[in-house]
Amino acid sequence: MTLDFEQMLREVALRVTRPRVEVLSAVHARPHADTDSIIAAVRTTLPTVSHQAVYDSLNAMTAVGLVRRIQPSGLVARYESRVGDNHHHVVCRSCGLIADVDCSVGEAPCLIASDAGGFTIDEAEVVYWGLCSDCSTPGNP
């Protein structure tokens, strides 16, 4: 499995380093994890990584589109490996759980290709807010 990730890094012209491989692996293993969780996960196999190396890796991989950063209002940044498609997210207001949602209105790109107010739009980001099934069960405020 490690080879997979090395390959993916090379394909986007990023140098292959242990921290990057482990970070990429961690993001694949736990979708929607925040930076702290990823640092913790990486340290189980690579105990000495600095938090900075993880931040750098995540930024570099986000920049080339290997991973995707999601950051709903008021929450810390989270990362996922599902990239390239056009899915969105549901966030639980109570516990912060995030789940994927496929684009439901309109077709694939979910994007206004035209410009609005002179803006040239290249991405539409949708966040749905609500309660997950656990939190909407009677008894949880």
Place this chain on the structure above:
Amino acid sequence: MTLDFEQMLREVALRVTRPRVEVLSAVHARPHADTDSIIAAVRTTLPTVSHQAVYDSLNAMTAVGLVRRIQPSGLVARYESRVGDNHHHVVCRSCGLIADVDCSVGEAPCLIASDAGGFTIDEAEVVYWGLCSDCSTPGNP
């Protein structure tokens, strides 16, 4: 004009204080302003307000729906007075300029009433990313 804002505060059962009136006025005067700008604006007429009072006012007014907080990924919180309708925002990747966009796909609530993956959704938040007309002019990266 001051009376207007006092009235609005009373209608939502918030105590009428100078800081609140001035904050509300500032949010109306400059849509999409961030907290710092609002603090600065309020201090032109009320030089001694603490930043905490402004934060508190904004939180209280956001909680009752008198103002709306918007917080695109990576940017600081911004506030606007246009509430109750269902408009969204375009954000310029280059300069951070924000403009309003009316709901364009689907009808008014822009909301999946059904539940996705067990979630009970109550709000759909859409952010369009791109470049404003100034920043997409040749010459600006």
Place this chain on the structure above:
DNA sequence: AGGTTAAACTTGACTCATTCCAAAAAATGG
């Protein structure tokens, strides 16, 4: 009106995610 009380405000310290920095280490390319 004047007193009472709960809500707001002030001040200043503090948190915490994220970034900056300079030196040390490691990964490619020749």
Place this chain on the structure above:
DNA sequence: CCATTTTTTGGAATGAGTCAAGTTTAACCT
């Protein structure tokens, strides 16, 4: 395998936002 360039390290810094103790004030009551 060595030189060059990029990463990683470790620690300090930044900055939006929050917390808490004590004081002030708006709103309610008679």
